[in-house]
Amino acid sequence: MNEQIIQNYLSETIESFRSYKKLAEKAMAQVTGEEFFRAIDAEANSIAVIVKHIAGNLHSRWTDFLTTDGEKPDRNRDSEFIAESDTRESVLEFWEAGWKILFDSLESLKIEDLGKTVKIRGEDYTVVKAINRSLAHAASHIGQIMFLAKHFRVADWKTLSIPKNKSAEFNLDLAEKQKVETEKLSRFEVPPESSGQANSGE
Structure with missing residues (x-):
């Protein structure tokens, strides 16, 4: 295995x-x-x-x-x-x-x-x-x-999962949080190095 x-x-x-x-x-x-x-x-x-x-x-x-x-x-x-x-x-x-x-x-x-x-x-x-x-x-x-x-x-009772009748609201909130996290990560991405040769001016 x-x-x-x-x-x-x-x-x-x-x-x-x-x-x-x-x-x-x-x-x-x-x-x-x-x-x-x-x-x-x-x-x-x-x-x-x-x-x-x-x-x-x-x-x-x-x-x-x-x-x-x-x-x-x-x-x-x-x-x-x-x-x-x-x-x-x-x-x-x-x-x-x-x-x-x-x-x-x-x-x-x-x-x-x-x-x-x-x-x-x-x-x-x-x-x-x-x-x-x-x-x-x-x-x-x-x-x-x-x-x-x-x-x-x-x-x-304080719910331990998604509150009753709040599923759509929960999903929207979760999607928004995921979007924010994705945007944060994208700011730290290193741009790929250029694959071409540097221009020598010749």
């Missing part, structure tokens, strides 16, 4: 993980302490529980990623769905620790590591498949966090 393609895959995957983490944190920042722990019905998970579950999964999957099974024997998955004795601070501390393990592991991967195989619950996964699985898992639950935060904030 082309090494540049592999390097692009790794860097863009890390960028995607960071982007999803940032979205979750911007959503969580908009809810109160009570809302952080509130479940909207008897079967639903609170934001706190979802955060604990994402973090627990990251701890387990990415600790010694290449050398041990992704489902660690000391993981208590069921406890991730209980948050009665937790504080917001303790949950977010667990969250940060899980993401640190993920990023440290991803950033340490070498190009040749992507051809290896890892295990999750005894099942073989290519490294690429395991990475994609982890990204999809985090993204799906972060979508739940954003949904709940928006549900609690209602009209006070």
